[in-house]
Amino acid sequence: MSSSAQTKPARQLRCCGASGCRSAGSEELQAALEAARDAAGHTAQELAIKPVGCLRLCGRGPLVACDGPGGTTLYGAVPPTEAGALIEATRNYDHASDTLQASRLDPQLPFFALQSSVVLEGCGQVDPESIDDAIAFGTYSQLRRCLHELTPEEVREQVKRSGLRGRGGGGYPTGLKWDTVALQPPGPRYVVCNADEGDPGAFMDRSVLESDPHRLLEGLAIAAYAVGADRGYVYVRAEYPLAVERLRKALQQARRAGLLGSGIDGTSFALTIEVRVGAGAYVCGEETALLQSIQGQRGMPRPRPPYPAQSGLWGAPTLINNVETFAAVPVILREGGDWYASMGTAGSKGTKVFALSGAVTNTGLVEVPMGTTLRSVVEVIGGGVPDGTPIKAVQTGGPSGGCIPAELLDTPVDYESLLELGSMMGSGGMVVMGETTSMPEVARHFMRFSVNESCGKCVPCRAGTVQLAQLLERFVERRASPADMAKLDALCRMVKATSLCGLGQSAPNPVLSTLRYFRHEYEAACRQPALCDRP
Amino acid sequence: MSVITLSVNGKDVAIPEGGSLLEATRAAGVEIPLLCHLDGLEPVGACRLCLVEVEGSNRLMPACTTAASEGMAIHTHTHQLLDYRRMAVELFFAEGNHICAFCVANGNCELQNVAVQVGMDHSRFPYQYPQRVVDASHPLFAIDHNRCILCTRCVRVCDEIEGAHVWDVGSRGSHCHIVAGLDQPWGEVDACTNCGKCVDVCPTGAIFHKEDTTAEKLRHSDRPALLKAARDEHVWRNQ
Numbered sequence: 001m002s003s004s005a006q007t008k009p010a011r012q013l014r015c016c017g018a019s020g021c022r023s024a025g026s027e028e029l030q031a032a033l034e035a036a037r038d039a040a041g042h043t044a045q046e047l048a049i050k051p052v053g054c055l056r057l058c059g060r061g062p063l064v065a066c067d068g069p070g071g072t073t074l075y076g077a078v079p080p081t082e083a084g085a086l087i088e089a090t091r092n093y094d095h096a097s098d099t100l101q102a103s104r105l106d107p108q109l110p111f112f113a114l115q116s117s118v119v120l121e122g123c124g125q126v127d128p129e130s131i132d133d134a135i136a137f138g139t140y141s142q143l144r145r146c147l148h149e150l151t152p153e154e155v156r157e158q159v160k161r162s163g164l165r166g167r168g169g170g171g172y173p174t175g176l177k178w179d180t181v182a183l184q185p186p187g188p189r190y191v192v193c194n195a196d197e198g199d200p201g202a203f204m205d206r207s208v209l210e211s212d213p214h215r216l217l218e219g220l221a222i223a224a225y226a227v228g229a230d231r232g233y234v235y236v237r238a239e240y241p242l243a244v245e246r247l248r249k250a251l252q253q254a255r256r257a258g259l260l261g262s263g264i265d266g267t268s269f270a271l272t273i274e275v276r277v278g279a280g281a282y283v284c285g286e287e288t289a290l291l292q293s294i295q296g297q298r299g300m301p302r303p304r305p306p307y308p309a310q311s312g313l314w315g316a317p318t319l320i321n322n323v324e325t326f327a328a329v330p331v332i333l334r335e336g337g338d339w340y341a342s343m344g345t346a347g348s349k350g351t352k353v354f355a356l357s358g359a360v361t362n363t364g365l366v367e368v369p370m371g372t373t374l375r376s377v378v379e380v381i382g383g384g385v386p387d388g389t390p391i392k393a394v395q396t397g398g399p400s401g402g403c404i405p406a407e408l409l410d411t412p413v414d415y416e417s418l419l420e421l422g423s424m425m426g427s428g429g430m431v432v433m434g435e436t437t438s439m440p441e442v443a444r445h446f447m448r449f450s451v452n453e454s455c456g457k458c459v460p461c462r463a464g465t466v467q468l469a470q471l472l473e474r475f476v477e478r479r480a481s482p483a484d485m486a487k488l489d490a491l492c493r494m495v496k497a498t499s500l501c502g503l504g505q506s507a508p509n510p511v512l513s514t515l516r517y518f519r520h521e522y523e524a525a526c527r528q529p530a531l532c533d534r535p
Numbered sequence: 536m537s538v539i540t541l542s543v544n545g546k547d548v549a550i551p552e553g554g555s556l557l558e559a560t561r562a563a564g565v566e567i568p569l570l571c572h573l574d575g576l577e578p579v580g581a582c583r584l585c586l587v588e589v590e591g592s593n594r595l596m597p598a599c600t601t602a603a604s605e606g607m608a609i610h611t612h613t614h615q616l617l618d619y620r621r622m623a624v625e626l627f628f629a630e631g632n633h634i635c636a637f638c639v640a641n642g643n644c645e646l647q648n649v650a651v652q653v654g655m656d657h658s659r660f661p662y663q664y665p666q667r668v669v670d671a672s673h674p675l676f677a678i679d680h681n682r683c684i685l686c687t688r689c690v691r692v693c694d695e696i697e698g699a700h701v702w703d704v705g706s707r708g709s710h711c712h713i714v715a716g717l718d719q720p721w722g723e724v725d726a727c728t729n730c731g732k733c734v735d736v737c738p739t740g741a742i743f744h745k746e747d748t749t750a751e752k753l754r755h756s757d758r759p760a761l762l763k764a765a766r767d768e769h770v771w772r773n774q
Contacts, residue, residue, distance in 0.1 A: 303600045498619050
């Protein structure tokens with residue numbers, strides 16, 4: 001019996017089972033809740049306990065959402081010993097224990113109230129391991145509609161109207177990319193989903209994969225239909241074992257349900273999707289390196305053009321987008337491109353998912369309309385630094401991005417504004433830094449990351465990042481000289497301008513942005529600060 | 536054959552359609568330094584010395600891998616490019632152990648030539664002195680990793696021209712090194728045909744004939760192009 005045929009239970013507990021809450025003990029909690037329910041004599045029909053994906057506030061895990069006639073209540077950091085009390089509270093909250101009351105989260109908290117769920121609408125709602133539950137939630141209905149009612153051109157038209165731009169960091173217009181692939185000469189073509197999310201502090205794509213994998217598959221299938229591809233790959237990093245497991249399960253279920261394979265939903269459309277698991281190289285998130293890796297070769301970027309849209313996997317036109325981009329597609333088709341374009345700013349439409357972490361009260365997953373100010377994301381939604389001290393800077397875009405100082409927090413979050421500040425949207429990692437953070441140390445941290453993750457193909461990245469990390473070491477240890485400052489400036493510019501791929505070209509960004517906004521910290525680390533050149 | 540026209544440092548040139556920016560610079564009589572590129576092998580754009588400025592683009596493009604298109608205007612020797620090239624050569628010298636005084640390739644070394652060409656008299660970046668090894672297990676040749684600049688010419692010539700694919704790149708980042716076979720001693724790799732093409736194309740003294748001593752290495756870096764022309768176009772040197 002499919003769950004869509006079931007009558008919805010009057011009350012249910014949704015337990016987050018994504019990686020963050022799992023590490024906080026959500027599996028034990030869920031088992032304890034089931035035992036407590038049985039002990040209290042309730043049946044699953046009366047009180048369902050449903051494993052779901054991310055409930056957003058990862059820092060307070062394990063999270064449990066309680067749906068009842070009176071609405072939804074959310075509990076965070078519930079110890080398994082409180083399972084009985086939680087079951088009791090679903091009937092009558094008035095007698096809740098002090099511990100339980102302490103873990104109750106106010107749904108009116110700005111963290112929840114200011115979010116708009118578009119890409120994440122199914123996260124925390126659907127059971128990620130059940131296709132029936134996903135279908136009951138509406139997943140795959142847009143794929144069916146596309147196959148039966150829309151031509152590929154009409155699908156692409158909606159995506160173009162939506163103004164959606166690549167969410168992997170580059171921000172290339174998605175509709176334009178789809179058109180480029182679709183309009184290539186006849187022949188085989190591929191769709192690829194980049195799920196090799198590797199930026200430190202970024203976990204948006206992981207959350208989508210772990211929470212709502214069927215939505216991604218639906219978006220991928222719609223894309224394949226729109227560009228005329230019959231083969232696809234999802235490239236996931238091996239460091240996301242739960243995501244890989246759930247994705248594989250979802251693929252299996254979708255194949256069985258006839259939503260992948262040949263003759264999908266009674267039409268002539270066929271699509272085979274395979275999962276490829278990365279082997280730990282950050283650079284494989286770069287699209288040309290990722291394609292090499294799928295082909296079984298060493299993951300090294302190659303110069304573009306030709307772009308993958310013209311010549312990608314095995315020389316065929318290949319559409320490559322990241323998880324969040326594909327996951328936005330079903331909603332865009334359901335609500336229409338114009339609806340999506342009504343959110344956001346002139347150049348950046350829709351919503352963006354951020355992974356908020358660092359010195360911030362509310363750590364977790366945040367989805368807000370583009371154009372929301374950084375301040376409202378980190379101070380209002382994030383709740384600022386836990387001890388109430390001011391924020392010093394916000395790091396966006398991981399090792400490719402930069403540090404935005406507190407005085408610029410009123411900047412709206414969109415592709416152009418962040419680029420102007422010397423940072424970038426990146427995939428959506430946002431790390432908040434408190435006043436005690438040393439900026440040369442931050443820069444060194446990211447530079448060491450780039451040293452470790454350089455593929456070694458081109459000299460500016462292979463040897464330049466090593467030299468940059470050593471120069472930064474001198475600043476961190478406060479034994480730098482004004483000449484080091486000049487070298488740092490010059491080498492950063494050279495690595496940025498001459499590296500082969502995006503990884504190398506953006507590796508100096510953490511240094512350049514901290515030099516721009518926190519130059520005094522570098523100068524203070526020089527033995528003769530007065531001699532440092534001012535730009 | 537259709538022809539495209541473009542300008543190199545303000546000089547108009549015409550080259551066959553499908554040609555690269557490198558061919559355009561040659562047609563204009565402009566010399567730009569090259570280390571990884573070698574005529575006859577697939578270009579990879581790794582050494583970044585041949586980067587040029589293209590008007591209307593804010594990105595520098597490698598001349599070896601970028602296709603020339605009609606009406607392009609490129610610049611090859613701007614102050615900025617000269618500065619970047621010199622810095623790249625400094626990085627090459629600093630990341631390996633290049634001691635010309637007792638190198639087989641001294642006086643006949645492309646890295647040395649490029650250093651002269653870009654005016655590099657010293658490196659502003661500290662030498663890294665990496666721990667690298669010499670593999671002399673092959674009966675005829677040896678590879679001294681201290682002198683390797685990871686241009687991957689040996690990898691490409693062995694794969695594309697000889698078809699043996701003895702060489703490849705192992706590890707990542709600054710730990711990258713050329714590996715023989717499945718990271719075996721060169722002498723134990725059965726696939727090696729002892730053809731010596733890797734010796735011919737190596738721009739430095741990294742791969743050499745064992746009988747050569749200081750400053751005795753001769754390079755034959757024109758051979759891949761000759762072989763490729765012979766195979767693809769059936770044009771032989773003596774014809």
